[in-house]
Amino acid sequence: MRVASALLISAVASGCSGNQSALDPHGAPAIHMEHLIIGIVAICTVIWVVVMVMLGVALLRGPRAAADTAKSEAWLAMTVVAAVAATVIIIAGLTIASFYTTRDIGVPKSDALTITVRGQQWWWQVFYAGADATPGFQTANEIHIPIGTDVHLRLESADVIHSFWVPSLAGKQDLVPGRSNSMLLRAEKPGVYRGQCAEFCGLQHSHMAIMVVAEAPADYDRWAASQRGDATMPADPDAAAGRGAFLAKPCAACHTIRGTAANGTTGPDLTHIGSRLTIAAGLAETTRGSLAAWIADPQTLKPGNNMPMVPLTSAELQNISAYMESLK
């Protein structure tokens, strides 16, 4: 177990974070929201400073004149009324600004590229729909989108409520069992944008990240084409042995690898797991070492997750890790 942790830490130390900040926006909805956030924060800061100055003056001003209280009370009443009026005007302005920003981040047109994201405890199942000639495909914990295009996300849940949040691209939207929610996702420039589940969903809510990879349309098409294909037979002998071990062990009962007999649906589709940036919903960068650490002891790295520890010999572990890495 200690070895597994050590392996994992060395795997993640190289870093694969991507952007995950509302203040570092790279998509139209997030950019609109950043403008609104900065505007409202600026106005509120000014208000706070003004109120604090009023407080300071009220507390520390010089000796009070005893005379003419009636006049000073009337003056105070005028000031209070003016301050309340100013409050009304400011919040009316903020409400209107908020309303217009809401319109700008609305749901995209129906002809946009549609991706279905299904939240699961504690990973993201992603479906790309097929068209007439091209089949659809399934992936996990990673979404690729073409830049400069509106993408329509359909959000569903297989179990409890989750929330899809990639702050550098858009605000969050819940994945609610029994419902289908929609949101607009859009990236203006290529990059990896990290997000993570924002609605408390149980034991491993903390380790439920998703990567959005935005790339030029041509790159996106290449990626989609390769994802549509089945897994190929690995050339490397270790990996080929790993394929055999994978199919012989309980792994195949929960995972699908298209092109093999593995067709379990409980866990993520692994057909192209080697092409993904991370494993276990953003837990670690995809390397042979991190794959081995994860397979050897998933419960230490992500306590409570639904992947059991499958007893393997060290050779089997090595081979299966090599096989996973080869599934580009």
Add this chain to the structure above:
Amino acid sequence: MTGRDSTDSRDTGFNDGELDHRLASVWSTPPGLWGALSSVDHKIIGRRYISTAFVFLALGGLLALLMRLQLAQPEARFIGPDRYNQIFTVHGTNMMFLFAVPVMQAMAVYLVPLMVGTRNIAFPRLNAFSYWMYLAGGLLLWIAFVLDTGPDIGWFAYVPLSGPQYAAGKRADIWAQMITFTEVSALAVAVEIVVTVFKQRAPGMSLDRIPLFVWSMLVTSFLVILAMPAIMIASTSLILDRLVETHLFNPAEGGDVLLWQHLFWFFGHPEVYIIFLPAVGMVSTIVATFTRRPVFGYLAMVMALIATGVLAFGLWVHHMFVAGLPRLGESFFTASSMAIAVPAGLQIFCWLATMWAGKPIFKTPFLFVIGFMVTFVVGGLTGVMVASVPFDTQVHDTYFVVAHFHYVLVGGAVFPLLGAIYYWFPKLTGRMMSETVGRWVFGLIFAGFNLTFFPMHILGLRGMPRRVYTYQPEMPWSALNLFISLSASILALGFLLFFIDVIRSARSGAAASSNPWGASTLEWATSSPPPPYNFARLPVIGSLEALSDQSTALPVATGLRVDRRELLVSSVVEAIPEARESSAGDSIWPLWAALATTATLIWSIFTPWAVVWGSIPVAIALIGWFWPKGVPEDES
């Protein structure tokens, strides 16, 4: 009038010493354990309530420290996810249901009867019952937590995570049933406060002479009465789903997941004002006393309290902006959520005007009020921010919101409460708290609080979600989290000093006079601490500033009997005396009723038959409680 009711049983016939003696013999709680368990004196129950709530505050604070220890560094292995989820759930549940609401009601249980000039709270036995129910609910939660079966579903207990399919065991049931305990006790106190304020005010205390703290507790009590049924329906439905498979929240069987959220937040948002409005009353009271003048704009302040109370029921959807409701409908709730800034702003401006026109005296209670102004305005403004739908979709369920509501609840309610403890401690105990220590307490808590919670705004904007037991080292959050955890120790030190000061002062503080601050409300017209009967002769009120207008002693109303517990019932608007009403004597039955109810409620999370069999001991206890005493109810 009966023949027995001759003048020698009325208070008119006695000199002061003899009157005190006779009233004391009628109203005193007998010494010993039995007396303590049977007492219905609102001051004894109020003190007990306040002390218990502060014990829960300390326990909840310890949980917060454990969380900060775990989050001080990334991927820490100090606390696992299962325990951490219990910790943050119990922290939130404890602070909301076992500390914040009860402590505010407890302050009212102690203070309202004194401030309106009556001898005991209305329905004193119900008051005793409500305390025992509250204590039982608190013990249920904490014993479960110690036994590692504490709820782990968040204080909001969203379905389906809290439902039968995803929350195995009894953890979620313990949460839901603990809600029932605290709701029963909160509703009971709310009814007592409403009746005490409406029907037991001293003669002459017309509606426009009610102290602002009493007004705030009146509005709060109505909020409790209107909001709590929603959560009782929700928690009971959850138990039904879990125990007898009603599927109310199960989408696969036609139930609805969002129904839970609507019910929960229809209660949950007014809950914030149930905590905040009493604090507003405390601030008004302290401001008036320490600026040596009445609060500016009494009528405006009362209207703001009522407006806040009404608006509080129209904003719950802003907790659900990312749940997928129609955007246009959400915009309505943006407007209503922002609108509540108007009455809040009005109150701030009125306090500022009061400070401007008055002569500030910088004693510890007033320092806490200044701290309140500084921090609550931050919390109010971030509240305006999260009211905006687009803003909220970025910060919802992040540390920004954690920062926001701690600014509102700690800055907006706990600071005034601590000020109120320093302010009313002499009345509660007859001893003063230390002014020197008080300044240190204020400084540490104020600095520690802001250093701990302000950086959380930034963490949230930089992408850190709430309710995570850890975060990965590659995320740029480690430094701020370590800073926050270190700052939390300053905050904890401040509270530690506060508790030390309370215990030390209660034992050996300087003796307090009846009115050490020169305040103008009625509780200061009697000794510190007050005698069991509160006032030997009931005061008659001629103005809002009951005490300051009287250069000599208050005029008094007489005619109450001294051979049994009796208080004066007055009219709602003008507080014109209407009748003499007997007030219930000490009784052990509220305790038995609470024990029977407790057994029934806990048993009923295991089998629905508990409701049937448990009703028998409850009925027996109630029969004992209401057994006729042969005393006429009231005499006009």
